[in-house]
Amino acid sequence: MASIPSHGLRHLSTTRCSFQFHFHKFRSSTSLAASPSSTTSHDDSQRAEQHDPPSSNGFSSKSQSYFPKRGQTLELVCESLAFKGKGLCKVSDTGFVVMCDRVLPGERFVGRVTRRKGNYAEVTKLETLSPHWDLVDAPCEYASYCGGCKTQNLSYEAQLRYKEQQVHELLTHVGKFSQKELEFHIVMKPIVPCEIQFHYRNKMEFSFGSKRWVPKDALKEKQEGDEINALGLHAPGFFDKVLNVDKCLLQSGPANQVLASVQECWRDPLLGLSPYDVHSHKGFLKHLMLRTGRDVNTGLPELMVNFVTSSYKPELLMPLVEKFSDIPEVVSVVNNINSSVGNTSVGEEEHVLYGKSSIRESLRGLTFQISANSFFQTNTHQAEVLYRLIEECAGLKGDGSEIVLDLFCGTGTIGLTLAKRARHVYGYEVVPQAIKDACLNAELNSICNATFVQGDLNKIDQNFGNNFPKPDIIISDPNRPGMHMKLIKFLLKIKTPRIVYVSCNPATCARDLDYLCHGVVEEGIKGCYTLKSLQPVDMFPHTPHIECVCLLELTPDSQMGS
Numbered sequence: 313m314a315s316i317p318s319h320g321l322r323h324l325s326t327t328r329c330s331f332q333f334h335f336h337k338f339r340s341s342t343s344l345a346a347s348p349s350s351t352t353s354h355d356d357s358q359r360a361e362q363h364d365p366p367s368s369n370g371f372s373s374k375s376q377s378y379f380p381k382r383g384q385t386l387e388l389v390c391e392s393l394a395f396k397g398k399g400l401c402k403v404s405d406t407g408f409v410v411m412c413d414r415v416l417p418g419e420r421f422v423g424r425v426t427r428r429k430g431n432y433a434e435v436t437k438l439e440t441l442s443p444h445w446d447l448v449d450a451p452c453e454y455a456s457y458c459g460g461c462k463t464q465n466l467s468y469e470a471q472l473r474y475k476e477q478q479v480h481e482l483l484t485h486v487g488k489f490s491q492k493e494l495e496f497h498i499v500m501k502p503i504v505p506c507e508i509q510f511h512y513r514n515k516m517e518f519s520f521g522s523k524r525w526v527p528k529d530a531l532k533e534k535q536e537g538d539e540i541n542a543l544g545l546h547a548p549g550f551f552d553k554v555l556n557v558d559k560c561l562l563q564s565g566p567a568n569q570v571l572a573s574v575q576e577c578w579r580d581p582l583l584g585l586s587p588y589d590v591h592s593h594k595g596f597l598k599h600l601m602l603r604t605g606r607d608v609n610t611g612l613p614e615l616m617v618n619f620v621t622s623s624y625k626p627e628l629l630m631p632l633v634e635k636f637s638d639i640p641e642v643v644s645v646v647n648n649i650n651s652s653v654g655n656t657s658v659g660e661e662e663h664v665l666y667g668k669s670s671i672r673e674s675l676r677g678l679t680f681q682i683s684a685n686s687f688f689q690t691n692t693h694q695a696e697v698l699y700r701l702i703e704e705c706a707g708l709k710g711d712g713s714e715i716v717l718d719l720f721c722g723t724g725t726i727g728l729t730l731a732k733r734a735r736h737v738y739g740y741e742v743v744p745q746a747i748k749d750a751c752l753n754a755e756l757n758s759i760c761n762a763t764f765v766q767g768d769l770n771k772i773d774q775n776f777g778n779n780f781p782k783p784d785i786i787i788s789d790p791n792r793p794g795m796h797m798k799l800i801k802f803l804l805k806i807k808t809p810r811i812v813y814v815s816c817n818p819a820t821c822a823r824d825l826d827y828l829c830h831g832v833v834e835e836g837i838k839g840c841y842t843l844k845s846l847q848p849v850d851m852f853p854h855t856p857h858i859e860c861v862c863l864l865e866l867t868p869d870s871q872m873g874s
């Protein structure tokens with residue numbers, strides 16, 4: 313990711329196109345001292361992020377007087393899946409809540425208490441005594457220890473059921489919505505499944521590592537002379553250990569072909585390649601990023617291969633490139649140079665080694681250009697579904713009279729898909745490169761009624777809103793921490809007729825919906841929106857992630873005084 317500027321919104325002078333891009337500047341508050349509101353926001357965000365089970369979640373006074381000791385072993389049954397896909401269990405007799413990674417509902421197991429966290433404890437699974445309900449065979453050989461797909465051996469129907477249940481519980485406990493407000497399946501809709509449950513990811517990033525992580529079960533099979541370095545995915549909880557992976561069932565077929573051909577040869581001593589070591593900071597190869605797009609004319613897949621290395625030595629990479637050059641889908645090979653000790657995939661320079669510098673993808677009838685580091689929805693198939701839902705919720709009249717404010721706009725994809733029915737779209741985003749891409753995407757699709765502004769939405773002040781007309785519809789699509797209290801207060805003040813809140817974290821989503829609908833009680837600020845619908849969408853099968861599209865409308869009485 314590009315570095316996030318530490319101050320407020322800035323001008324971008326790029327006006328590559330003859331379009332009407334005005335790069336406004338809105339003043340940001342310079343004082344970042346924690347105000348009561350920001351403290352509230354932060355505390356709540358932490359609670360919502362961690363999803364500490366609140367007291368209304370079945371915690372009896374009996375359970376509060378009991379606390380298991382660190383190191384103690386307990387026999388437990390997983391009751392349901394909670395936030396981040398952790399199994400929620402209760403200690404028999406006391407009802408005390410413990411959370412455990414990698415256990416699934418119905419599974420009886422022995423766990424060891426590892427740490428206390430607020431009013432619950434975390435345990436690590438030692439042994440399964442009897443398996444969970446809805447057991448299926450996980451098709452991927454790495455599923456039981458790779459950090460990516462935690463629920464591959466849970467039937468897909470059960471995965472959906474638990475995701476839906478989780479959203480409902482968060483809305484009740486964190487969002488404080490009553491059953492009446494939620495009117496289950498009227499306001500809160502059944503989750504939209506993903507039709508494609510494998511090969512849905514258009515981007516995967518593999519790491520090269522000098523320390524191969526071998527799961528305990530596989531240790532006994534380990535042979536003398538086994539490789540110690542690896543190309544694959546980081547072992548859960550380790551920044552320096554890599555699980556060697558020959559293929560990943562979440563990425564496309566051509567991407568797996570490239571991964572296999574790199575795996576076949578990168579360790580050949582004749583090539584002189586070495587994995588980067590995160591401790592000694594020596595070595596050359598850092599990451600292999602594979603992105604799959606589409607030739608928008610033929611509809612056929614096209615692939616970008618991005619090698620992230622610690623220095624620029626193309627002569628070392630070219631023999632690798634030759635190994636997969638016969639894969640027809642590969643249309644672009646780039647090399648990002650990241651010479652810093654940090655291990656991110658964004659380089660300070662980028663060189664094209666073969667073919668084009670970017671690939672393309674189409675979404676909702678528009679064409680988007682994707683370069684190595686630009687943000688694009690990771691599941692293209694389901695993004696089509698998600699964006700259709702957003703469009704439906706936005707409910708634009710289509711007569712070109714309405715103003716859309718697209719907050720956290722990334723590369724402008726949501727705003728641009730709405731632009732043809734709007735008078736004007738204003739997009740706000742913190743990453744400068746994303747703003748550049750948004751302008752480029754507008755140009756590519758001949759969209760002239762869009763303005764993209766770079767700036768930090770966590771640092772807005774009372775002047776925010778002075779540089780654009782009052783919006784008729786606001787789209788807000790923040791990343792996992794949700795919206796800052798300053799933005800919540802702006803939304804409560806501006807009283808826009810409709811907000812479409814798109815969230816990738818149901819915990820912070822529930823918190824923000826509570827503020828918008830019920831108010832910021834600690835500060836005596838009233839809520840002014842009504843939750844009209846909340847639609848969970850499964851964008852990432854086999855993982856704990858849940859996306860939600862929420863429609864909020866201004867509560868009729870609140871319009872007065874706006």
Ligand SMILES: C[S@@+](CC[C@H](N)C(=O)[O-])C[C@H]1O[C@@H](n2cnc3c(N)ncnc32)[C@H](O)[C@@H]1O
Nearest residue numbers: 720721722725741742743768769770789790791
């Ligand atoms: C979930 S993505 C949504 C992107 C876009 N709406 C889309 O659908 O492709 C969240 C976006 O918010 C941006 N972002 C994160 N924090 C921000 C902040 N404080 N101010 C403005 N933008 C921010 C991220 O860079 C990212 O592009």
